Structure formats: C-alpha cells, structure tokens
Amino acid sequence: MVGPLSISLANYVKSSKTLSRWVKPIANWYANAAGYRKYGFKYDDLLVEERPDVQRALERLTRREKYDRAFRIKRASQASVLHKPLPKELWMKPEEDARYLLPHVVDVAKEDSERKMWDHLEVKRV
Amino acid sequence: MLAARVSTARNAQRLARSFATAVDSAGVKVAAVDRNQPTSAVTILVKAGSRFETKPGVANALKNFAFKGTTKRSALGTVRESELYGGVLSSSVTREHLALTAEFLRGDEQFFVDVLTSFVTSAKYTRHEFQEYVAPLIENDTTLALKDHATYALELAHAQAFRTGLGASLFALPHHSVTHEDIKAYAKTAFTKGNMAVVGSGIDQSVLAQLVEKSLNSVPATATASSTPSTYFGGESRIESHSGPHTLFIGYGAAGAPSAELATLAAYLSPKPSIKWSQGLSPIASAIPDGTSVQSVYLPYSDATLLGLLIQGPTPGAVKEAGKAAVEALKLAARGISEEELKKAAAKAKFAAASATESREGLLTTLGSQVLAGNSAISDATLAAFDKLSAASFTKATSSLIKSKPTYVAIGDAMLLPYADGLGL
Numbered sequence: 109m110v111g112p113l114s115i116s117l118a119n120y121v122k123s124s125k126t127l128s129r130w131v132k133p134i135a136n137w138y139a140n141a142a143g144y145r146k147y148g149f150k151y152d153d154l155l156v157e158e159r160p161d162v163q164r165a166l167e168r169l170t171r172r173e174k175y176d177r178a179f180r181i182k183r184a185s186q187a188s189v190l191h192k193p194l195p196k197e198l199w200m201k202p203e204e205d206a207r208y209l210l211p212h213v214v215d216v217a218k219e220d221s222e223r224k225m226w227d228h229l230e231v232k233r234v
Numbered sequence: 235m236l237a238a239r240v241s242t243a244r245n246a247q248r249l250a251r252s253f254a255t256a257v258d259s260a261g262v263k264v265a266a267v268d269r270n271q272p273t274s275a276v277t278i279l280v281k282a283g284s285r286f287e288t289k290p291g292v293a294n295a296l297k298n299f300a301f302k303g304t305t306k307r308s309a310l311g312t313v314r315e316s317e318l319y320g321g322v323l324s325s326s327v328t329r330e331h332l333a334l335t336a337e338f339l340r341g342d343e344q345f346f347v348d349v350l351t352s353f354v355t356s357a358k359y360t361r362h363e364f365q366e367y368v369a370p371l372i373e374n375d376t377t378l379a380l381k382d383h384a385t386y387a388l389e390l391a392h393a394q395a396f397r398t399g400l401g402a403s404l405f406a407l408p409h410h411s412v413t414h415e416d417i418k419a420y421a422k423t424a425f426t427k428g429n430m431a432v433v434g435s436g437i438d439q440s441v442l443a444q445l446v447e448k449s450l451n452s453v454p455a456t457a458t459a460s461s462t463p464s465t466y467f468g469g470e471s472r473i474e475s476h477s478g479p480h481t482l483f484i485g486y487g488a489a490g491a492p493s494a495e496l497a498t499l500a501a502y503l504s505p506k507p508s509i510k511w512s513q514g515l516s517p518i519a520s521a522i523p524d525g526t527s528v529q530s531v532y533l534p535y536s537d538a539t540l541l542g543l544l545i546q547g548p549t550p551g552a553v554k555e556a557g558k559a560a561v562e563a564l565k566l567a568a569r570g571i572s573e574e575e576l577k578k579a580a581a582k583a584k585f586a587a588a589s590a591t592e593s594r595e596g597l598l599t600t601l602g603s604q605v606l607a608g609n610s611a612i613s614d615a616t617l618a619a620f621d622k623l624s625a626a627s628f629t630k631a632t633s634s635l636i637k638s639k640p641t642y643v644a645i646g647d648a649m650l651l652p653y654a655d656g657l658g659l
Contacts, residue, residue: 113650167364168361168362212362222308222310223310
C-alpha cells in the first residue's frame, strides 16, 4: 500500500473487479483532467525526481527511454513558454501513457530496504 | 640402496593419500578430496572458457557476472550472508574453464553450495546489474591486462598460435560490446550437466554429491560444449608501447595432448634458480644481461600446448641479447641434451607437475579438468611419463617443435626491438 513515493490504493482497487469498474472511469477522467497529457507528458515524467532512489532508477532506463523522456520534457517546456497546450495530435494518448519508470523505482526502493535490513541485522548463532 | 629405500617410502606415502574418484550425481560429475583441513572449498568448473565463447569477451563477462542477483537472493544478500558465515567467493576464467569457487569453514557447505548452484540455475542477468556492477569489472580486467606487458604478450601469442578457439582473448575489449542478453544466452548454453564438474576439497564426497544432486537437478542435460580441435599456426606480431618493460615472447605450440617431453623442455630452459639469489643451471641463465628477466612459459591445454620464453628488460638492446641467448638454447636443446641434463630437467618438471596438485587452487582446477576430460581421478600417468622419458624421444619432440613456425611477439619500442629472423628464428 505504501509505495516508495506515496501511499497508493491502486493495487487494492485493481484486485477487486467491482471496485475497479467503479473507480476506473473516474480515474481516467481525472488523468485527462489533470492536463499533463495535453503537454505530451507521460505520468512517470512527473514523478518527483529530486531523490537519490529515483535518480538511480532514471539511470536504469534504456537509452531510448532516456532520450524520449528528455524530448517530452523539452517539448512541454516550450509549450509552457507559449502558454498553451500542444496541438491535439501531439497529446499523449492514454494507451501510451505507460509506467515506464515506476518498476525501476520500486526495484531501487526494494534494494535500499534490503540494504537497511542487512545493515541492522542482529545475528543469532544457534 | 639409499635410493631404493627413498622410493619405497615415497610409494607408501602415496598409497596412504586419499584420491578422489568422480561419481555421477544427477548427471553432474562430483569429486572431492578430504585431507582433514579446517576449511573446505567447493568449485563448480564449467567448460565455458574463452575458447567456447559465442561472442568475443562473453566468457570474461560471465566470470564477472558471478554471484550477482538470483531468484533466491540478491547480489547484496549473497555478499552479506557469505560474510556472516566467513566464507570467500571467487570466480575465475581460463581459456578452457570457468571456475566458481566458495571457500568456507567446515559445516557451512549447505549454504555455500546453495550460493554456487543458485547462480548456475537461476541467475537473473539484469541489465542494471550489468551496467552498475559488471561492466566496470570487465573494463578493469581489460585495462589491467593491456597495461601488463607479460599478460598482453601471452594474449597476442595465443592469438598468433591458435587463431580461433584457444586463440580467443580472455578479455572483453570495448569494441566487443557485450550485453547482458549475450551473457544470459551464453550462460544458458554453458550451464548444462555434461559441461560441469563439481570439485571439493576438505569435504566429504557423499555429502557434496547429495547437495549437488538436490540443487542441480533442474539444470538441462544437453550435450557438452564442443569446439574445433586446436591447430597450431604461429606468426609474428609487434606492438608499439611506451610504458612498461620491453617484452619479447618467443615460443612454439603443438597440437595434441600435452606431453612430458615439452614440460621437460620448459623446465630445461627455465633460468629460474631453485635457490634464491643464485644463478639457475639453465643454458640461458648465464647469458642474461643484468635487469633483464627470462621466464619459461609452459601452458598445457586439453588438446594443445604453448611453450616459450618470455623476456622482459629495460632496454631493447638488453632484450635482444637475452633473446639471442634464448633462441640459441632452444636450438641447442633441439640438437639433443646430455642424459644428465635430461634427468635434471625431468625431475624439475615432475616436481612442478606434482606440486601443482598440492595447493588447493591447483588441486581443484587439475582435478576438475581431469574430471571434465572424462577421467575419474587424477591419473598418475602424467607423473609416470617423466620417469619413462628418454633422450631420443626428448630430442625428437623438441626438434619437431622447433621445425614449426615460431610464435613471436614484441611489445615496446617496435622500431628497435629485434625481428624474429634477426634473432635467428
């Protein structure tokens, strides 16, 4: 429930059929209403990146993913300068809005917690 | 009288020593020697050296990938847990074999065999581990090898002598661009039952066999790795280099199983004295200029041998002088040496061969390669061959060796270092 970046109920909602049927339309509406797709962003471009674990996760992207991410951020910055969203054909399509970074962040968080575990381990010889 | 007594005493000792015989455990050959030492070591020896590699450099990359994340435990978990047990994990690669070794206190075999086998069966080979941990190690190996002229000269000599197979480099150069996918694919072909031998020292054979059977059951049992039999070519290569000593390698290779004759020749040529601060008895020893070193190199492989002299010195002139002496000695040996000298050299070579199996590392690799070659134990035949050596067979082997094209490598000031024909090769 508590992910590396925030508290999330997503997995719980996804696991329940009824709940996801009710929540999904609202979630889709919310994602569109948030407006980041109008600037050509994927959701993972907006993750807080000023943290060491996300920085390490960013290192793990493939070259292509890194390049595309930089491109989207530049394009959106330019649109922001112009004070208007991108033309409609350049908007991020919902099906392309994939979580490309989150799995890496989760991996890094898992490694960090494992390291913490080993660092504070109490050894009992039996 | 005295000699006879000494030799019977020796034989008695040999009988008392326990030899390992390989047993088949779930398709994997397992052999162990227990000499009652307080620590144990287990090595998984795999036919995955550079001669079997599918892409240049991938054998070295696989070696450096050892003990990274598996489905059972992460790379960090492996390190920390082994530290808690006080064990040492290491991996090494030769031209023929990849060795994964764990050394540990008696009684911890269950954990360490599990660490070794879980890498073989379920390593993940992730991209980020490759980039974060493995790629720097590969680069480091390569940088060190290229800096060290002796290693570099032997690399070049192998490439000249055997071209493919044994000629493949032990190191991954930057332009080889090995990826984690390549390593994964290579590991999948290499880690099969017929390709592996598990060798232990300081551990009971039945215990080891039992552990191996349990954990290596899931390994596929496909055919063993095959490589084309080695052929000897020879040739000359000269490399300009500004740092380090001027280096020459003068050598010859021969295809076929390593013979006692060639080992004896290497021992005969070796100027290394048996006593510190003295001069060796080799014909080369007295002709070496001060500050120049000459080492005899004898590298036996399963189907070929590379033999030669590695000469290193501060100036091209000194190296040339030592090189001339070395070539002269080689030619002299080919014309035949006296019975006395042959006895001496054979004893030296036999001692080297016998003492190699005494150290733990030597035992594990020798026993492992014997087991992989299909023998069930270290055979005494290799040592017995030194006793049967005759002057005629020695001269024959040496002269036919020298008739082939030499392998010649020069590293250093390429303008001033001698050419092969300049030394009379």
